Amino acid sequence: MSSIINTLNQAQIDSIKYIQGPCLVIAGAGSGKTRVITHKIAYLIEQGFSPKNIAAITFTNKAAKEMQERLAGLIQDKKVLKQLTVCTFHALGLKFLKLECEHLGLKPNFSIFSSDDVYSVIQDILASTDKNIIKNIAHYISYFKNQLYTPSQAISYAQTAGDNEFLHQAANIYEIYQNTLKAYQAVDFDDLIKLPCELLKSNPNLQIKWQNMLRYILVDEYQDTNLCQYELLKLLAGNPSEKVPLFTAVGDDDQAIYAWRGASSDNLDKLNADFPSLKVIKLEQNYRSTNNILNAANQLISNNTKLFDKKLWSEHGMGDDVSLYAMNDEEHEAESIIFRISAHRFECKTDWSEYAVLYRSNYQARLLEKILRRESIPYTLSGGQSFFEKAEIKDICAYLRLIYNSNDDPAFIRAVNTPKKGVGSTSLAKLGELAGKMKCSLFDACFLNMLETEINKQALYSLREFVNFVNEINEKAKHEPASLLLDEMLKYINYEAYLYEHYDEKIAANKWENTTEFINWLKSKGSSEASIDADGVEFGSQDGLSAKPKNLLELTQMIALMTILEGKNDNKNHGVQLSTLHASKGLEFGHVYLLGAEEGILPFNNGEDKSSDIEEERRLMYVGVTRAKRSLHISWCKQRRKNGEKISIEPSRFLQEMNLNTNIDKKAKVNPLSYLEMMKAMLN
């Protein structure tokens, strides 16, 4: 350990060695925050903490995975690694609920509803199809849960909060929504945090049990926590055998860019108030960028009101000036950026993957993609649709969910409709009516005798065959290996034929490929007890806190929390990286091209709609600027096409704030089009 400590700076060492009480590490961009967390875990173990009692909590699966990999490089003992809890907030909540669900009247086989399921539940409750209304109401219900409001608290909150129609409607259906989820034996993502919170608060014995289990907690990206997550941290971190709660929160208020989805960097401030003995340590040495880049970043962010003052610096010298380009329009901008990347790469013999183009909104990638394709330049588009959002994957998941939990009505509806089984909307409506009357699930309603007089013979026969099949697989899942069942299931639903029937051959082939990939992945996860992956170690403590999913049924629940299929990341680092500013957080690139630095885009402003939070927009720009290691190129367009006509655009106010050496109106020195031709000639 001491040799490891030698490679760290003083602030990092202080952060690691302070284990006597609550600790807040303000970790600037590129200051080695993951390093601090992983080394601190190693240090805690060295100091006698049992790895079983240490939990590191992240926000994304990706961050959790990275943390696990970094820990595996630091701690050789595989046994120790396995005992650690390294997971997302939601995965921790799921583990908690799986173990303690009996206290909540929830069966262990509860379903986890995705935002789509939530959407359809609200749609049913409102009996409305207005997308805008449903989305707003879903948002407010999520807000209530993050605030830990009961339905009656939500109603009184709505009354004091003025005349927001969506808010009132959301408060009014909140209780119905909760009851609906309960009837489905389902929880939504917010419940994974909120329910453990409520249970711990109301059950002191349980709280002591969990506090003893999680004696030291480390939270990554702490500025992204919402109220509910902070409450959970407080409930778990209080340690009955210690005088003070033991935890380390690592975060950066300057990189808080998720306020719009409930994160509150006020939680940094709250730590100070709630824990008077809080030790605050700032990490200001940056290991990523040159000082020209850091100065621009420091200047920019100094315009925000701040909780913690900090100034990034590095030992990497001044480096190149940050360059600023005023472009004629978006085409000029995109062409110019691609040209400059091509030229730079040609000159410096670098790899395409050293370059990143960052933008505020997804649609801005479209033009870039068009040009990159035209020039046959490899690129990777980050973000986009996740694997689990694809319709074909959701179809398969619907079957799995229904097999797992027959009360899961949204899964029932999806499964019974894809592929169509001769049960039309009229029959389904009758079935739903009956289920409502009898207060049972759609699945159970299929067995009712009354159904026979309600719907036609063919539909009844199909329904009964369908539910019998589901029951059969559920029964078999207890003994038979997952791989056999998955094949049987696919064969029964005849999914491949369905795809080719409903889509163009090319699209169908692609969808089927995704399906088989998913099924194979399930097989590999479900059958063997493979605890060691090709590329990483699975973590989890022996006490069941992080039990490894073994059969098909257990696997089903975990799927809901997963995002991108691991192993699909092979090509992730190939080619020019195109990314939104949000998705770029946590990453770094040799050369960064930040486009669309214009009023209305960055900071974003949607005309008459409530104008965005300028400070958050500034932080977003700050995140983009601090991604760059060697060079940073910012551009803006004087004109942009909107509603078919060109409008004049003002440069972003952030450009002045950065106090760059370059004039904002500086013209691009070259005609990018002719140079592109030249490059092509050179490369051929």
Add this chain to the structure above:
DNA sequence: GAAAATAGCTTTTTT
């Protein structure tokens, strides 16, 4: 009058 083609428009995204 209904289907098909086309034009226009996107905030940010995780669990």
Add this chain to the structure above:
DNA sequence: AGCTATTTTC
């Protein structure tokens, strides 16, 4: 790229 509103076409 994907969704919607509008226009075109038969």
